[in-house]
Amino acid sequence: MGRKSKLKGLLGGSESNNDNIALDNNVAINVEHVTMEFKITKDKIDTLKEYVIRTIKRNKKEKEKIRVLDDITFKVYRGDKVGILGFNGAGKSTLLKILAGIYEPTSGKIQINGKVAPLLELSAGFDKNYSGKNNIYLNGAFLSMDKEFLDERYDEIVEFSELGEYINYPVKNYSSGMRAKLGFSIATLVEPDILIVDEILSVGDIKFRKKSSEKINQLMSEGVTVLLVSHSINQVRKICDKCIWIDNGKIVMEGEANEVCDAYVSNANNDKKKKKKKK
Amino acid sequence: MFDTFSEKKFLLKELVKRNLTSKYKDSVLGILWSFFNPLLTMLVFTAIFSMLFGRNIENYPVYYLAGRLVFDFYNHGTKGAMNSIRRNANLLKKIYVPKNMFAISAVCYEFVNFLISFIILFAVMIITGATFHITLIYSVIPLMFLVILIFGVGLILAVCNTYFSDIGYLYNVFTLVLLYASAMFYPIEVVPAKVQIIFTLNPVYCAMSCFRQCVYGVVPDWSMILYLAAFALTALGIGILLFNIYEKKLALEL
Numbered sequence: 089m090g091r092k093s094k095l096k097g098l099l100g101g102s103e104s105n106n107d108n109i110a111l112d113n114n115v116a117i118n119v120e121h122v123t124m125e126f127k128i129t130k131d132k133i134d135t136l137k138e139y140v141i142r143t144i145k146r147n148k149k150e151k152e153k154i155r156v157l158d159d160i161t162f163k164v165y166r167g168d169k170v171g172i173l174g175f176n177g178a179g180k181s182t183l184l185k186i187l188a189g190i191y192e193p194t195s196g197k198i199q200i201n202g203k204v205a206p207l208l209e210l211s212a213g214f215d216k217n218y219s220g221k222n223n224i225y226l227n228g229a230f231l232s233m234d235k236e237f238l239d240e241r242y243d244e245i246v247e248f249s250e251l252g253e254y255i256n257y258p259v260k261n262y263s264s265g266m267r268a269k270l271g272f273s274i275a276t277l278v279e280p281d282i283l284i285v286d287e288i289l290s291v292g293d294i295k296f297r298k299k300s301s302e303k304i305n306q307l308m309s310e311g312v313t314v315l316l317v318s319h320s321i322n323q324v325r326k327i328c329d330k331c332i333w334i335d336n337g338k339i340v341m342e343g344e345a346n347e348v349c350d351a352y353v354s355n356a357n358n359d360k361k362k363k364k365k366k367k
Numbered sequence: 368m369f370d371t372f373s374e375k376k377f378l379l380k381e382l383v384k385r386n387l388t389s390k391y392k393d394s395v396l397g398i399l400w401s402f403f404n405p406l407l408t409m410l411v412f413t414a415i416f417s418m419l420f421g422r423n424i425e426n427y428p429v430y431y432l433a434g435r436l437v438f439d440f441y442n443h444g445t446k447g448a449m450n451s452i453r454r455n456a457n458l459l460k461k462i463y464v465p466k467n468m469f470a471i472s473a474v475c476y477e478f479v480n481f482l483i484s485f486i487i488l489f490a491v492m493i494i495t496g497a498t499f500h501i502t503l504i505y506s507v508i509p510l511m512f513l514v515i516l517i518f519g520v521g522l523i524l525a526v527c528n529t530y531f532s533d534i535g536y537l538y539n540v541f542t543l544v545l546l547y548a549s550a551m552f553y554p555i556e557v558v559p560a561k562v563q564i565i566f567t568l569n570p571v572y573c574a575m576s577c578f579r580q581c582v583y584g585v586v587p588d589w590s591m592i593l594y595l596a597a598f599a600l601t602a603l604g605i606g607i608l609l610f611n612i613y614e615k616k617l618a619l620e621l
Contacts, residue, residue: 126619136531189463192615209461215385217392229381230464234373 115201116282116313117164117187122196124157124182124337156182157193158337164330166201166281169314171328171345173321173352179337180317184208184284187315202281202313205231210271210291216260220251220270223259227274241277248303249273250296265292276303282313321349369465378464382472383479386447401483405435409491412552423554425583429497432488433582434551437510437575440481441517442542447473448521449538452529456621466614470525474517492582500584509577509592512599516570519602522610529617549575567591570598 156179164170174180185191186198188206213230214223224245228238246255249270259267268291291300308314308327318324324331324345331348333341341348369375391397409432417427424430451469452459459466492499528534548565549572555563566572573595577587 135533136537137533139531190460190618192618206462212458212461215389217389218385226381226385229374229378230458230462232369232374232378234371234377 113201114165115163115199116166116168117201117315118197118199119160119162119187120197120199122157122160122183122186122193122198123155124179124186124191125153125155125194128152128154156337157186160196160334160337160339162332162339162342164313164315166313167311168330169308169328170316171324171331171349172315172317172334173324173331173348174334175356178334180334181286183334184286184315184317188284200282203278204282204284205275205278205280206284207275208284208286210275211267214259214267214271217258219258220246220249220255220262223270224255224274227271228277231275231278233277245270245273245277248299265296268292269296272300272303276300276307280307280312282315283307284315286317287319321353325349375465375468378468379472379475382468383476386472386476387479398483401480402487405432405439405484406487406491409435409487416552420554420557423556426495426497428491428495429488429582430554430579431552432491433579434549434575436481436484436488437513437578438546438549438551438571439484440477441513441571441574442546443480444474444477444517445520445524446535446538446542447477448517449524449528449535452525452617453532453621459618460621466617467522467610470521470610471518474514474521477517478514488582497582498584500582502581502584502586504581505587506578506581509574509581509587509595512592512595513571513574515603516574516595516599519599519604519606522606523602526609526613526617529613529620545569545571548572551575567594570595573598 160183172180172183182191184206185208186193187200188204188208213227215226218226224242225235225238246252249255249266249272251266251270254262254266259270262270272291285304291297314327316324316328328345331341331343331345331352332339333348333352341351369378387398391400394400396403409428412431413428416431420427448470451473452466455469458464459469524534524538528538548569550558550566555566555576558566573591577591577595580587
């Protein structure tokens with residue numbers, strides 16, 4: 089057993105992806121010159137045979153690099169509620185995924201100060217054959233909670249999810265609404281310092297929608313830092329006090345929420361008018 | 368995320384549990400198949416090969432099972448780790464989970480299976496009237512290095528298979544060769560002496576043969592164990608290095 093734990097130590101030791109060196113205590117997220125490129129080939133080489141043949145023939149297709157984020161730099165201070173605006177494909181979700189640790193940026197540095205709770209995908213970790221009960225533990229494990237914590241909060245999760253009896257049935261028999269409710273109940277259990285949200289997740293029926301948005305508001309109100317991506321300008325105006333507007337992977341504007349929102353909306357309207365004129 | 372050891376341990380436990388429950392989920396006998404599977408193939412092989420090699424091998428059922436346990440553990444362990452990243456692609460693209468946990472959990476799960484199948488070995492030993500030698504204690508040493516070897520090879524394969532999906536198919540053929548090059552179901556003596564030297568270069572054969580020696584009451588061959596240890600530790604070193612370099616980039620390849 090000792091050997092195994094040593095092995096895990098070796099493997100685990102190198103993954104401290106966010107080393108906190110000399111970071112101002114008031115800064116929650118520090119993003120410095122982050123660039124993200126995806127390699128895209130029209131016909132992706134993912135078999136060895138093709139790779140070898142193309143290497144020999146020397147016609148390895150030039151890989152097209154798509155720059156999704158281009159030299160992004162910003163700071164988020166503790167307690168800030170920052171909205172990220174941008175049209176589809178601007179790079180918002182990629183940015184959130186980098187902050188959540190799913191992707192490693194091509195270049196640049198990210199420092200994060202505090203416990204992050206990414207509310208990006210709520211039912212990604214479900215095992216369909218597991219009962220709701222087992223899924224609570226499995227999903228909790230994926231979200232970096234430990235057993236004691238889950239044992240303590242188990243009743244709370246079941247109650248919030250409104251599943252009652254059904255918690256002992258396999259998830260494959262759940263309706264999509266039930267699944268979403270359970271996922272939401274687990275994911276929002278955390279007590280994070282930094283909350284990363286991709287679109288406010290209001291799931292389930294009217295009753296649960298109200299409850300879930302209350303829960304999110306409660307999470308956000310407790311002095312946590314919030315990073316919110318949303319296409320609902322009203323929501324951003326209501327929740328955020330600062331905004332970042334990203335277009336084509338670059339920061340277009342950064343500042344006070346209402347100002348940026350106004351500029352963003354007028355830009356969107358202008359675009360529409362231009363297109364109409366062209367027609 | 369995943370800073371404390373208890374969080375990682377819990378994740379590992381949950382992953383192993385998921386593997387255990389999902390494997391036999393629709394079968395009536397469930398986990399019992401872990402017993403029946405090797406037992407039934409043992410009966411088949413015993414029926415066939417006792418006739419062929421019956422005189423050369425003392426207690427063929429035990430000889431076969433001891434080899435089979437080691438080979439199955441290696442085979443399934445490395446393949447489980449190899450496929451672990453691709454199999455969980457959906458998850459890894461959506462939430463952050465240390466990727467090595469999937470590879471480690473796959474090997475741990477096979478290790479549990481390996482321990483379960485020991486019960487069969489012991490049961491067959493009792494039924495066939497084989498004596499339990501004190502040398503059985505020594506078997507911990509080759510098995511320990513076998514575990515290290517599997518971790519190492521598994522990590523290397525996990526990275527390679529994520530970049531090139533056909534590594535998986537190639538490896539399937541390779542393990543078939545390895546099966547025949549491990550003298551699992553026949554005595555090594557049927558192979559010409561010159562070829563036997565090649566066999567000793569196969570680390571799985573080394574682990575298997577040392578383990579068998581322990582079961583049959585012989586002190587294991589230390590030179591073989593030394594070779595196995597060197598091979599296993601090198602593989603683990605390369606595996607950890609490779610995995611650490613590519614871990615962050617794996618999500619982009621999925």
